[in-house]
Amino acid sequence: MKKKNGFHNLETLFIPIDWYDEIIIQSIETDRILRKGDLSELKDKDLCFKAAKALKTLRAVKTGCEITLRKNIPSGAGLGGGSSNAASTLIILDKLWNLNLSKEELIGIGGKIGADIPFFLQKKPCFGSGIGTELRPTQKFTLFPKFFVLLVPDIKVDTGLIFGNFRFYRNERLKSKYSSEAFIKEEVGFWVYGRNDLEETTCRIFPKMTFFRETLRSSAKSLKIPPEACRMSGSGSTLFCSVPTSSLALDLEQSLREKLNGQSKVDFTIRICELIMTS
Incomplete structure (x- = not known):
């Protein structure tokens, strides 16, 4: 709103x-x-x-x-x-x-x-509300994935443009059945929580984002990674997949490179990142 x-x-x-x-x-x-x-x-x-x-x-x-x-x-x-x-x-x-x-x-x-x-x-995982400045640190790290495979297309996305053109596109497949409070209390895991409501707007304004998103989902599916693990960061252009182990992250990176090399007309970066554990 x-x-x-x-x-x-x-x-x-x-x-x-x-x-x-x-x-x-x-x-x-x-x-x-x-x-x-x-x-x-x-x-x-x-x-x-x-x-x-x-x-x-x-x-x-x-x-x-x-x-x-x-x-x-x-x-x-x-x-x-x-x-x-x-x-x-x-x-x-x-x-x-x-x-x-x-x-x-x-x-x-x-x-x-x-x-x-x-x-x-x-410097710790937080749940943000309001305009993002109202922060509540999560209580534990036990339900967080340890690794993130980032796919970053060379597409410069302006945050103001995305919010200015934002429309809510209902996606029942990715609709979470859990509340944010359940996540804060760590009653459910990170994979089954949430969605990014900006994702469809960004993909409609930048159609090439859809190609990268579907490629990430396809690679994740081939490794039996749940679709909820794949989403967009912020207003884009970074897409990511959260995974529990470094070996699975490496397998996903390899799959992405095999699918994208020679197929994408847009440059991209793939990087494996690790969750920073702080007290």
Whole structure:
């Protein structure tokens, strides 16, 4: 449901995985915030820049900083790379500038910059509601899959475009019979919970996404992986399949490469990621 401020209410699950960008931040003698490296052309639209500016303004910091970013996570892939970098910027500058802010204070600042940033300051699987900033950490990790096979088509998806054109497409096959509360209480496993309601909108706007989605489902089916394990991350373009073992993840990766090599007219990345276990 769309709110008056333009944001949408949602229910979502955030999972931390081991795929990172690289960020270097150092103090400089001038009062400026400098951005170097990848995506520096975004200037004041860059989330790292916004995070640094917000912190600097809030605490009237007199020194500046230089932020250098090296992208490893594809942009526009629905993986929260920009939000993760903004969260890292807040954490690093809090220490570099000796501000000694609490995690709750950093979350408050981050939530005003981007809805996904508070999750990356939590560093643990969380169930998100509202616009995504209302977070409830899950109680245990026992029902989570340990590995994720990510299929990332080279398709840049704009989140605003997807939400602006969002329509709810009912898919009875993927409709969950379990409530979000049942998942939070860990009464059911990750595989049988949920769906991504943005998936059909993204596939309709970007038809090539359907080809990649069906290829992932076909490969998963050949390995007897349930269809609920395959879905889209965020607003896309990343598709993923959650699996319990590294050997099954490797088998799925091989199957995908065999199906896609020479068949896809769009470049793609396949990567096996592991759940980050934090307390």
